[in-house]
Amino acid sequence: MSVVPTPPSPLIVIAAAVALAAASPSAQAGVLPIKGVTASSTYTEQPGYDAARVADGRQGTAWVEGDSGAGLGAWVELDLGGPVKVDTLRIWGGDWYNDTNWNRANRPKEIEISVDGGAPTKVTLDNSRTVQSFPIGATASTVRVRIKSTYSGSTWLDTGISEIQLIGDAPAPGHEATLSASSHAPADGDGSYEPAMAADQLADTMWCEGDEGDGTGQSLTFDFGGKKSVSSLTWVNGIGGSLPLWMQANRATKVTLVFDGGEHTAEVRPSFKPTTLSFPSVSTSKVTVRFDAVLKGPKYNDLCVSEAWFAE
Numbered sequence: 001m002s003v004v005p006t007p008p009s010p011l012i013v014i015a016a017a018v019a020l021a022a023a024s025p026s027a028q029a030g031v032l033p034i035k036g037v038t039a040s041s042t043y044t045e046q047p048g049y050d051a052a053r054v055a056d057g058r059q060g061t062a063w064v065e066g067d068s069g070a071g072l073g074a075w076v077e078l079d080l081g082g083p084v085k086v087d088t089l090r091i092w093g094g095d096w097y098n099d100t101n102w103n104r105a106n107r108p109k110e111i112e113i114s115v116d117g118g119a120p121t122k123v124t125l126d127n128s129r130t131v132q133s134f135p136i137g138a139t140a141s142t143v144r145v146r147i148k149s150t151y152s153g154s155t156w157l158d159t160g161i162s163e164i165q166l167i168g169d170a171p172a173p174g175h176e177a178t179l180s181a182s183s184h185a186p187a188d189g190d191g192s193y194e195p196a197m198a199a200d201q202l203a204d205t206m207w208c209e210g211d212e213g214d215g216t217g218q219s220l221t222f223d224f225g226g227k228k229s230v231s232s233l234t235w236v237n238g239i240g241g242s243l244p245l246w247m248q249a250n251r252a253t254k255v256t257l258v259f260d261g262g263e264h265t266a267e268v269r270p271s272f273k274p275t276t277l278s279f280p281s282v283s284t285s286k287v288t289v290r291f292d293a294v295l296k297g298p299k300y301n302d303l304c305v306s307e308a309w310f311a312e
C-alpha cells in the first residue's frame with residue numbers, strides 16, 4: 001500500500017488542458033506532438049495519474065505506475081502517430097507537483113528507451129529535480145520508457161514520471177528564439193521562473209519578473225540569432241497552470257514590442273487562454289516585449305508569462 005497525494009482539482013486540470021490544447025501543437029521549438037500514451041500499469045487508488053499525464057504539457061502532473069512494488073519493469077509508451085525523426089528525449093523524472101512531493105515519491109534511476117519495439121538503450125538519470133535529456137537519433141513511431149531501477153522517495157513506494165518531451169531534429173518555424181529578461185523571480189519550491197520557462201511548452205511553468213514593482217517597465221527579449229520576419233506574438237499572458245493562480249497574479253494590459261528598428265504598442269486583454277497579437281510584418285533579429293501596464297492580481301505582485309512565441 002502506498003499513498004500518493006491528490007493532484008490539483010479537476011477544475012484546474014481541465015482549465016489548464018483547455019489552455020494547452022490551443023498552445024501546444026507543432027508550435028513550440030521542436031517538441032513533437034504526441035498522439036497517444038499507453039502504460040503497463042497505472043496507479044488507481046486516487047485519480048489523476050493515468051498515462052496521458054506524462055505528455056499533457058504540464059510538469060505538475062505525473063504518470064505513476066500501479067505495480068505492487070516500486071514499479072521496476074513498468075513502462076510508458078508515447079505514440080507519435082507515424083514515423084518521425086526524433087532527436088532527443090527530455091524527461092521530468094518523479095513527481096514534479098512541488099519539491100515536497102518530488103522528495104517523497106520514487107524517482108526513476110535507470111531507464112530503458114526503446115524505439116518502435118526495438119532493442120532498448122539503458123541510461124541513468126541524476127537524482128535531481130532537473131529536466132534531463134538523452135539522445136534518440138532515430139526515426140520513430142513509438143518511444144517506450146521502461147523503469148529499471150529507482151531512487152527511493154522518503155514516503156511513497158510508487159514511481160512516477162511527470163513529463164516526457166520528444167524533440168524533433170529541427171526547431172519548428174518561429175520558435176528558435178533564445179529568451180532573456182530584465183529580471184526574474186528566484187526559484188522556490190514550485191520551480192524556476194527563468195525566461196526559458198516561457199518557451200518550454202509547459203503550461204504550468206512560467207517566467208515571472210523579479211522586480212520590486214508590479215512588473216510595469218519589465219521586459220522579455222526574444223533573440224532569433226539572425227534576421228527573421230515576424231507578424232504575430234502568441235502567448236499565455238499570466239500564470240497558465242491554473243485559473244485560480246492566473247487570477248491571483250499580475251497580467252499585462254499594454255505592451256510595446258521593440259524591434260531592431262521601430263516599435264509597436266498595443267493594448268492587450270489578459271486571458272487565461274493563449275491569445276495572438278498581430279502586427280505589421282517586420283524583419284528583426286530580436287524583439288523585446290516591454291510591459292507598459294498591468295492588471296494587478298490580489299495575491300502575487302508579479303507579472304508572469306507562461307508561454308510566448310513569435311511567428312510570421
Ligand SMILES: [Ca+2]
Pocket residue numbers: 053054055056057058059060061062063162163
Ligand atoms: Ca505532466
Ligand SMILES: [Ca+2]
Pocket residue numbers: 197198199200201202203204205206306307
Ligand atoms: Ca512554460
